[in-house]
Amino acid sequence: MLNYVVRRCFYGVLVLIGVNLVTFMLFFTVNTPDDMARLNIGGKRVTHEQIQKWKVERGYDKPLYWNAAAEGTHQVTDTVFWDRSVSLMALDFGRSDSSSATDIGHEIGHRMLISLQLAVPIFVLQIVVSVAFALLLVFFKHSPIDFWGVVTCVLMLSISALFYVIVGQFLFSRVFHLVPISGFESGWDAARFLILPVMLSLLSRLGSEGRLYRAMFLEELGRDYVRTARAKGLSEPKVLFGHVLRNALIPILTSAGSYLPYVFLGSLVFESFFGIPGLGSYVIEAITGQDFAIVRSMVFIGSLIYIASYIVIDVAYTWVDPRVRLA
């Protein structure tokens, strides 16, 4: 298994280099470093010297990918791409391109904590609530509860998450004044600001997740071991909770695992709607401000977390299901 993990890690590094190359190409095919300098220095008259100074300060004064003037290996290493990629691999994100030039690494660390406060409850509760809801439907299968439950699921998954947010904010903050509309405070006060986004996030995904898990449970219910368990005379709750639930853990793990990257990256929609200063809203600010250094760092972190979570999920399979052998 160690062998497998090491191999996957190497592959991950390869992917990360590719990701970095893609972001670079995407950005620099339309924006030259000169454009960036002009945009960030601002003002109407920008002299050539100012641009040069900005580029030297931020390290954009070298050629992008290929330094024809240098010799030997320096043709590759003496470029913006090499400099930036190497420092990114060492998790040194440098400073943002905007005039404030904040330290991106520090900012990301700070904001990731805030994102986690929102995302971890969502992640855990999502699995619990969806599985519970699905179990309820499965337990009452072939009854009106099941039928109308699924109808509700289909209806709910046809509604955009934005509608949930808007209606939720309107009802709970404006009409009933239960929670603040948006904003954030650190410490225990955060709970007041987080409860609504967490609830709404759960609600907005309950339809699709509930239906998915219900299908998974029904799939498991058709298997032989269920018949054996029933033949032994086990009660239906015992079959469902003792046997089916444990066996359905693998598909549940797979589908929940695909959300793992977003636990760290935060949800764009929920963070910016509720004014929570996490990574999601950081990304939106960077996109609107065209701050390439931040966007690139976020893409890098996103891919890193994605790759890492998939390795974790693979390892988790062996733990949930002893039959799985990683080779």
Place this chain on the structure above:
Amino acid sequence: MPKIVILWSDVVVLATLVLLLLYGVRIRGSANLRATWLKVLRDRAAICSAVVLVLFFAVAVIDSFHFRRALADAPSAGAQQRQAYGTRTESLLDVLLARQLEGRETSYSAPLAIRGFTKDTVEVDGKIARTYPRLAHGGERLKDESQRLPDLLQRAATGLLLGVLAALLAALGIAFAIARAHREALGTAWRALLRNQTELPWRAVVVTVLVLCALFGPLLALAQHYHVFGTDRTGNDVFYQALKSVRTAFVIGTLSTIATLPLAVGLGIVSGYLRGWVDEVVQYLYTLLSSIPNVLLIAACVLMMQVFIDTHPDLFETGAERADVRLFLLCVILGLTGWATLCRLLRAETMKLSQLEYVQAATAFGVRSARIMVRHIFPNVVHLIIITTVLDFSALILYEAVLSYVGVGVDPSMNSFGGMINLARTEMSRDPLVWWSFAAAFGFMVTLVLAANLFADGVRDAFDPRSRSFRPKLRRSAA
């Protein structure tokens, strides 16, 4: 003569229509396909949502014939002067909804209102007063305000009556078609229809048509004289905006999935069949693509495209063309960034298929790899492509709303559900509340997405031999 304008997305909508018709011809010719699609249509939810989807698609098609009006010649101009055209690009839908388009108010007005929503300083009987101003177009022909309610009721009743009549005509038409197909009397067919004893669930279709007509009849009747869904901040009719958004949603739903197909199908089949280094490269590519957070990737691409559009203003004659190119490129970007899932699915399926006897037999006969992939593998994965296409349709419509919110969606000048929701957000925090834009966007979007979802479920159940339908059923006493 107006100048016909063919926008990129028009081509897409019309090409979709042509492709659907061609596919229909193909279904008629192939017994196998016909059986599968009949299975889809036998599903009551699927056939009802198909009716709704056809209605929405019709709106999108009507909205896809664009032209620019010819301007009247200036009196001093000579004959040699070139014909000038209006700067506004209009569609056939705009002509049909000319009243909604022309009848602009100054600001917000509630649905069916005849007075504005916000107070304004106006002259009443020679005196300056601060009051809710009378709308310029909403209920303009009413002489007295007390006539509003009777007028509303009368119009709604007329619309309802006409709608129900149209639905009855449609039901008669269906019964007539059944009677002809089965060579039986019209009365027999009519009774079979009412008792739900037809092969396809036609009664459900008739009920759907009846509900749609009963909804749209009064709506259209009232729209002749009022703003049925009110007006937005700049006084534009919300009903008109919602109808225009349908086309945007359709273009995004169809074009984005079509754009994924060449890469997903090509790379998926090739990598699954050839294996070796090709497979490694393709796997690397889609791992790379799916490891970048989707919104970030799309945002980066859209910003790039926006820079291109901004730096080449000479390429586009009108604002509509520019907005349309943005929509088109957005779909292409969604396609180019979203092929990983389908590619992975097709690769796995191809790997399974290439082990089967018939493919091995073809290899043994010396059929070339390219031919095997096209003739033997591709037809056997088409069902996966169809299922993914219909399933993605509704997901993309929902995604557009999120992208518009982030600011990387369609052009702000183009009507879209995302744009409407975005504006509705600020309106919902106004006091007094402006709810109608939000409600209209909600109603239209949920109907469209729900219909698409239900139809997709029917297609999946019919096309995937392995998928087990876990539809819940209400036990009936009769059955």
